[in-house]
Amino acid sequence: MKTELVKLILLAQIDAEIDVLIENRESLPLQIKEIEAKIQALDSSLEQKTREVSSIKNELHQKTSAFHEQKEWIAEREIKVKEIKTIKEYQAALKEVAKSKKELSELEASIHSLSARLEKETNAIQELESTSAVEKETLLTEMAQKKDQSFQINELIQQQQAEKIEKEKDLMEATLKKYRQIKNRISPAVSLASKNGVCQECNVNIPPQLFIELQKLQQIISCPRCYRILYIEE
Template identity: 30%
Template sequence: MNDIREQIGILVEVQDVEMEINKADRQIQSLENEADALEHAAGEYEDRVSQEKTALDDLRKSYRELESESKINAAQIVKSNEKLRSVKTNKEYQSILKEIEEIRKKNSAIEDQMLERLEAIETAESTLNEKQSELADFLRECKEKKESLLVKAQRERQAVETLNEKKGQVSAKVDSKWIAVLDDVKKKVRGLAVVPVQQAICMGCHLNIPPQLFNELQRFDEIRYCPHCHRIIYWKEQDSE
């Protein structure tokens, strides 16, 4: 076999292995991104439930404050009633009665607020219990999915290790200078660095190459490049059919 033909064949094989590695790397990244997204979603769900719990705690605190205020007012009414027994003038008597009435009105409004808080607390507790149950199910589902994704990612990493070993074995068959050339071309072009020429058309940029270059390619006497995209190009024998 012509040496250049063989060298190009090995470069194509190296390129094929690199494509498999890149594909596996992208798959690993995709799996890890999906796992991160699940973790993020779980964190957001936990935050929402935590906010609802905080809101419920605030309602309970507000209820306790109202309850405390109501007890203070009730005690004040008791004291005021006791004072009534010792008043000496009608004016003072009427003043205390007015004070008691105002406290009772205030307490009535507080009791209304307490009832509203109790209803809100009951609704919030029911909602929170439901959300906590849903959260537990969601976290369990996220954990299972994440574990599955990470297992798949680990399999892909093992595949990459195997492919890297294969790449090393294949690369060892070709002159190291051509591996350097391949790496240099890869930096300059997008996609494949080694492409065939079919019917005088570069399969990298899909432009026609000059007839003389097409004839020279068929000699396989040196590595040649597309004059348009600067990829390494080679002739495939089916063009002669």
């Protein structure tokens, strides 16, 4: 019975390794998706910045043409003002020109601040372009690695499964049946009992009589709480 138990523990270890591998493999698509999302975020923040810069350029262009138009208009108006005959009309025209000049200086200020913003944003976009290119490359490498990992894990699983079949052949049918029944419900299907008689998977205290039986290694003993097959370290 003792060698049978040792074989069973080896089988359970392979099974546990397969479970971990499957879990790792299943987490990969999500990890890949997360990387894809990061790449997308980089792209869209760059796009957003590009849109911002182009809207500043448009506004600057519009204000600059408006500035020139207004300047011309004022110049023409100032010539015409001199030809006005009545005082009332003359004063009204002067008022109009003064208002227009005020608007012109406001436009000028606005053009200055837009130019400064454009310069700042253009520099920012250049910086963002270079940092996101580096980040993107790292992410793409990471993604390729994850895809490779998936293949490697599949190979490992196949190897472990082949080994598992060999180990199963070594076991008595009754032992294997009991093991499979437990494995179907809970993984791992075996649990180490500590030297002071505690099931290491569910932490229950194994009753003293049962623990004595377990130490004899004459039969398969299950944990009274989690039903896993218990084993002890020798």
